[in-house]
Amino acid sequence: MTEPLENSIHAGHDLLVVLDFGSQYAHLIVRRLRDIGFYSELHPYDVGPERLMELKPKGLILSGGPASVYESDSPHLDARIFSLGIPILGICYGMQEIAYQLGGKVECGDKREYGHATLQVVEDPADGGALFHGLKTSCSVWMSHGDRVISLPEGFYPIARTENCNYAAVYGQPNAHASVLAPIYGLQFHPEVSHSEHGTEVLANFCRAVCGCRGDWYMEAFLEEAIRTIREQTGEHALVVGALSGGVDSTVAALLVSRAIGDRFRGIFVDNGLLRKNEATDVMAMLRDQMHVQVDCINASTHFLDALAGVTDPEEKRKTIGNQFIKVFEEQARKISADFLLQGTLYPDVIESISHKGPSATIKTHHNVGGLPQRMRLKLIEPLRYLFKDEVRKLGLVLGLPAEVVYRHPFPGPGLAIRVLGEITSERLNKLREADAIFLHELRRAGLYEQIGQAFAVLLSSKAVGVMGDFRTYEEVIALRAVATSDYMTADWYPLPFEVLRRISLRIVNEVSGVNRIVYDVTSKPPGTIEWE
Numbered sequence: 001m002t003e004p005l006e007n008s009i010h011a012g013h014d015l016l017v018v019l020d021f022g023s024q025y026a027h028l029i030v031r032r033l034r035d036i037g038f039y040s041e042l043h044p045y046d047v048g049p050e051r052l053m054e055l056k057p058k059g060l061i062l063s064g065g066p067a068s069v070y071e072s073d074s075p076h077l078d079a080r081i082f083s084l085g086i087p088i089l090g091i092c093y094g095m096q097e098i099a100y101q102l103g104g105k106v107e108c109g110d111k112r113e114y115g116h117a118t119l120q121v122v123e124d125p126a127d128g129g130a131l132f133h134g135l136k137t138s139c140s141v142w143m144s145h146g147d148r149v150i151s152l153p154e155g156f157y158p159i160a161r162t163e164n165c166n167y168a169a170v171y172g173q174p175n176a177h178a179s180v181l182a183p184i185y186g187l188q189f190h191p192e193v194s195h196s197e198h199g200t201e202v203l204a205n206f207c208r209a210v211c212g213c214r215g216d217w218y219m220e221a222f223l224e225e226a227i228r229t230i231r232e233q234t235g236e237h238a239l240v241v242g243a244l245s246g247g248v249d250s251t252v253a254a255l256l257v258s259r260a261i262g263d264r265f266r267g268i269f270v271d272n273g274l275l276r277k278n279e280a281t282d283v284m285a286m287l288r289d290q291m292h293v294q295v296d297c298i299n300a301s302t303h304f305l306d307a308l309a310g311v312t313d314p315e316e317k318r319k320t321i322g323n324q325f326i327k328v329f330e331e332q333a334r335k336i337s338a339d340f341l342l343q344g345t346l347y348p349d350v351i352e353s354i355s356h357k358g359p360s361a362t363i364k365t366h367h368n369v370g371g372l373p374q375r376m377r378l379k380l381i382e383p384l385r386y387l388f389k390d391e392v393r394k395l396g397l398v399l400g401l402p403a404e405v406v407y408r409h410p411f412p413g414p415g416l417a418i419r420v421l422g423e424i425t426s427e428r429l430n431k432l433r434e435a436d437a438i439f440l441h442e443l444r445r446a447g448l449y450e451q452i453g454q455a456f457a458v459l460l461s462s463k464a465v466g467v468m469g470d471f472r473t474y475e476e477v478i479a480l481r482a483v484a485t486s487d488y489m490t491a492d493w494y495p496l497p498f499e500v501l502r503r504i505s506l507r508i509v510n511e512v513s514g515v516n517r518i519v520y521d522v523t524s525k526p527p528g529t530i531e532w533e
């Protein structure tokens, strides 16, 4: 993701660069730092000193990683980086890499160490104490390693130990080692995980006391800068078009652009006939009347439903819907001669695309508008490109977005089409809409909506026999799905109270005609996915 600095937000903030050696916690480090007010970005471990000098970070953090430094194909830092005069903090593999490169020794330990350990800060002979300044001298930390440093490079000494690890934290004095021009710290434990007591304070000490960062990352400041950048990017006259779904990402992106350029932003909300009950009206009222965004609702439901007639395969549904969306967007953009396209790309999408871990298997083709730019030759605006979802939510609140929009459950682009299993007809869509509305209403009434990551009803593709008022029925089955999740990558089914389930089940079979049976989905992700198709 090498891109010109003037287009990014490095320029305005003290930057900390985290170099990714493949740890599953690498982006957690970035998130922790941002949470405590220090702007940070993830870059690949082999970014090189030239690019780093352009980025001008005030500090470098080397992440952990699955490899062992002494193996032949393990990832290594360009050694010139040690001489850039930038303070460095190595975490786990990062610390082992520092030792390995500067003349210390790392070997495979006889005991692996996972989980809690008690850290003891040791007597400090010089000035390596900045990292633990103001903290207890004994605290609990979280370890996850098999290798260990057995001798330190010249000019380095230990500043903390645990029972199994003499070098749980180490310090290298500037100039004590030939190629070290700024302070270097190493931690064998993981300060970024919440199980490490004082982990956040250790990171904060590194940023503030060692690197001299001011802690200038907060949403109000970001908002002002983002608005300025969008104005510069779009000039005086250009029009920007953006697809809006009422979901938090596209709504926050649209508010930002509207703030910056007013009615030169034109939002398009597509009623594709696959929306939830009252969704088109509610979303339009929120965007237009409440948030004063210029947005048109395009009713394309006949096109979508016609195209979906007879389609039952989940991937074919997604493709059909994606094509229909593109058609609508192209037509609208042509009509108003827009120059820019707004997209709600988030930082995890960017990280994913630079990951050196290689491509992963396609489970589902998630529809988004990513297919648009090449075909329309519109220039892209992606104001949320450096933000995580929780930062987008914070920004939404700063922009005055009501909490119910900010904390709304996500809703997939293909909508109810992937929740009506099997054939999609208006009649079946309507049954699902009614059942889904009852489910969500009862969750809100029971005060459970906010605790659940996502909840919805699914109309199954098989029918069930039942008895209603002495008559035999043979009707549709509804499955209820509610999951607890923070990132939607993994999820657990939510243990809804029996009384709530009982009320929902009773209401759906009584109020939605053509449905005679309700089941509750008790599958986590993995092995299930959140949606059924």
Ligand SMILES: Nc1ncnc2c1ncn2[C@@H]1O[C@H](COP(=O)(O)OP(=O)(O)OP(=O)(O)O)[C@@H](O)[C@H]1O
Pocket (backbone or CB within 6 Å): 242, 243, 244, 245, 246, 247, 248, 249, 250, 251, 268, 269, 270, 271, 272, 344, 367, 368, 369, 409, 410, 411, 412, 413
């Ligand atoms: N009905 C729609 N009309 C116009 N654009 C849509 C519609 N549904 C989806 N999109 C576009 O597809 C993008 C991807 O949808 P996605 O659901 O991933 O994000 P979101 O709706 O913005 O946020 P959330 O993840 O909270 O639902 C949206 O940001 C929006 O640009």
Ligand SMILES: O=c1[nH]c(=O)c2[nH+]cn([C@@H]3O[C@H](COP(=O)(O)O)[C@@H](O)[C@H]3O)c2[nH]1
Pocket (backbone or CB within 6 Å): 318, 364, 365, 366, 367, 368, 410, 411, 412, 413, 414, 454, 488, 525, 528, 529, 530, 531, 532
């Ligand atoms: O915009 C989208 N287009 C899609 O095709 C799509 N499929 C799933 N989802 C949403 O992604 C999250 C994870 O869903 P899965 O566990 O089903 O993959 C959940 O939040 C799902 O609702 C989609 N969103």
Ligand SMILES: NC(=O)CC[C@H](N)C(=O)O
Pocket (backbone or CB within 6 Å): 023, 063, 064, 065, 066, 067, 068, 091, 092, 093, 094, 144, 145, 146, 147, 148
């Ligand atoms: N978590 C890590 O960074 C592990 C580093 C190295 N692979 C070890 O086992 O010690």
Ligand SMILES: [Mg+2]
Pocket (backbone or CB within 6 Å): 245, 247, 410, 411, 412, 413
């Ligand atoms: Mg959505």
